[in-house]
Amino acid sequence: MPAGRVLSGKQEAVHQRPEGLKAELTRNSYTAQSVENLNPPCSMKLQSQQKLTPVLTSTSNGDDSYLEFNKASAALFWGDFMKIRIIVGLIAGLAFSSTASATQVFFQDFESLTPNALSVTTLPGFSVTGQVDVVGNPNTYNIAALSNIVDLDGSPGPGTITSSTSFAFNAGDRVTLSFLLGGAQRNSVSDNFTLGWLLSSAMTVTNIVGTGYFDYLNLASAFAPASGSQSINLAGDAGFLLSSVSFTATAAGSFGFSFGSTSADNVGPLIDNIGLDISPVPGPVMGAGLPGLVIALGALVALRRRRMFAA
Template identity: 35%
Template structure:
């Protein structure tokens, strides 16, 4: 049994890299007055377009929200049909980085390992480069993509005791357009991945040092025992 220690700064609010603008953010603390609501679908700027999700006040059901106090979202609601949460559409220009950032943890309730995905859906096909940044998974630049309708980053075998960490999934478009983002739980057991501090930024491509500071800003301290290391998949 392997122990892995995740250390970083105390959690802070999301800050976009210099030259970028945050076009959407939600820490879920103001949703439903900060109170738990099962099968919730009244989010500010988000719509549950398939299945269900639960809004959870930190401490309820034994869940500690990744962002600390307040509320967060269990991506697998209480109907046996896990949720797909989609955003409004956001425009971007060629050369502007579009970055989706969030904190997430395992389900925290001893259920089997979870799988979930982050998506960008384009109104018209887009070309460019893409990758992700994470304090736990590291920094990866996947390279180029050409005339695609969607980008997807999947997280495989996230154990229930997986400590909160950050991830930023981004693309740098070669042409302008518009995109929606979505978060999708891929299991149907009423106990899902827990997400918090969601943000979308659009703007200049940051320097590597700036990304390091952004990731530090998402930091949480914790320790988790992992029998199976989670994996990432890209499509």
């Protein structure tokens, strides 16, 4: 083959890598020239992006040819590579996505009530046994309340508040009861505080976790098959702390709850911002994970190979 000849299109040859050829692309045609001691052995300068055809070059002795791409071809390759990265990332994200989001099924902050009301026997969302007080801001009790809160030892007390409704959950759901809890804040005397719960039927619950004032308790021992309670002694000067109890259901059912005190000195534990969340446990999406990654990557590689060797 004459020195410097450029082969285009689909002409094929099986040779070794050229050692002394430099291909130069002009605006309208490809040309080649011999270069001595070129390092690296072969390179190409793009002066126009009008041609997207791969270039097949040969050395002067005709025993060597190879396939080389111009910058536009490299850009196409980079675009396919980025597509692969994006799709792989999306599939990996789906592998750990949840099939549903958390739902807050109950919340009560007592803001609809008249502040600084004593001997209260009705509360929104709760039935009241005994009496409780509603303390507002400002108040004459030196209680650092930012808004309405409930004193579980009314005037007189004590009292217990029980959710008026039981809330349904499914097998595998994560049930979380949260509340803002503080001491009486009128002396340093400790008061009893009791959290109670009632399940619709006897069942085993798992992954029982407490936070805040309940983070150190062995709550598993308090969960009976259908109901249970947990009591703590809360110092009168204990500050407000967001606390919670959560568990994973092993069967479908419903959940009710209560808060109370046995304190009988007209000053008791303070509670506010009571919420109940029911969250489906996150699970993988069908078809995601490693099998999905392998299939997607294989398809994209095959597409790229067809582009490279298409006519």
